[in-house]
Amino acid sequence: MEPQLAISVRGLRKAYGGVDAVAGVDLDVRRGEVFALLGPNGAGKTTTVEILEGYRQRDAGEVRVLDADPATAGQDWRTRVGIVLQGTGEFDELTVREVVSHFAGFYPAPDDPDKVIERVGLTAKARARTHSLSGGQRRRLDVALGIIGQPELLFLDEPTTGFDPEARREFWELIRDLAAAGTTIVLTTHYLDEAESLADRVGVIAGGRLIEVATPDRLGDREAALATVSWRTPDGGWQRRESATPTALVAELAARFDGEVPGLTVTRPTLEDVYLRMIGHR
Template identity: 65%
Template sequence: MTELAVNVRGLRKRYGGVTAVDDLDLGIRQGEVFGILGPNGAGKSTTVEILQGHRTRDAGEVTVLGSDPATGNRRWRSRIGIVWQDESAPAELTVRETVSHFAAYYPNPRDPDDVIALVGLDQKASSRTKALSGGQRRRLDVALGVIGSPELLLLDEPTTGFDPAARRQFWELIRQLADDGTTIVLTTHYLEEAEALADRLAVISAGRVVAEGTPAGLREQHDKQAMVAWQEPDGSPRAERTATPTRTVAALMRRFDGEIPGLVITRPTLEDVYLRLTGQEATQ
């Protein structure tokens, strides 16, 4: 599907003398998982808050599900799910009580028990929120974000503070939601997370989109070189950075008459590209 769920053109937002978002453009297609990457202060959260309709803009055109968020009515808001960075579930209510309570806010909610099962909390339905682990509370936040059957789900740094196992379990949940047709916009600091989940990515730096594309496309477009490392016959290590690693390996095979000692080919990662695009490479 090529119809845009989110269309942003020339977005600007200032806080006093600080420009948080500076002439930003985004186009997010219906049904895709779209990742927004950028360092702290790049404008990610401000952009998402404008998409939600929770923050005003100074300039630009923004359309989300066919409406301007600045004037979106209650019906429009019911079509959007939001998972905030901070937990929103009441501590004293049980999981089932919390999800059922939030379901009453929406005109066409999903069945609370179905949503609880979807996020993997069916065994914790009678547990109070305060008794849940951090990962389980985050799953409950997602349940509250999807209980209204949203067409668009906005996730702002959803796995901050997760251990690796909890993060990967959360990824499976997001993939399942995406398979069901939900458009998902994800901001994250975790490059591995963006690469695992996103169909396309936008890298934001100083309030502007500096690159956009698929994870593989960004790697190919912005860093074509690979590192080829091997050992010389005397055991000394050698390495060469090249845009034609296959040709380099072929030349080494002729030198070594077959097997190349210690051969390692390292292609650029998304993190390499991200650090270069955001001007952080030299500080790492």
């Protein structure tokens, strides 16, 4: 395994009842990067991640995660990996601090529980029993339990489900802080703006196959796509034109309107547009 890689996968396969859920995936994730794995439900995304986490056995292929095979790695390896599932569990009668402190005892060199609680924005709720937390606050607690062991590699499964827009943005800052500190992060999400904002690279999986891996701005040749230029016409209507040279078109319009072009917008396909095209949706 190359030293700059946190994850290396070759020919990964997993079938259920004779149907391939993962059909020959090759994937590299570099140390220190934020990697987003995108795909519709049933595409093989969850199975792939569970194999990387060591929770599911593969049928074939080579998998190395932090220089070990997750299928046979021991407890020392598991203390280097953090996992935030879609739901960690219920601890209704314990306070936030009690839960985080309890989980800290599972690791040889845990972070300070109060520091972790502060990082996830739960300081004001540290003495509150977990049954009193809102959905977003429970999700923050899940994240706290995932990072209390100071993992080298962190798996985040739909981490901001149930968050309001402000809480999502605050959580994004936490992810950026973790990445800046050197944590490798593998993120699964259905929020395309989240992947675009956080990920250094994204991979799209569909039908058990990895279709493409690229930076968000280059996925599906996005940077080369035609731009759509829209403007308001003198009669109050709208006109739109696709162009490979939008700057030249805008200059032409500016001359035509003698300066300011009314209602001018210039857009290129969003990451969501590209993603939906790649997985076969209109």
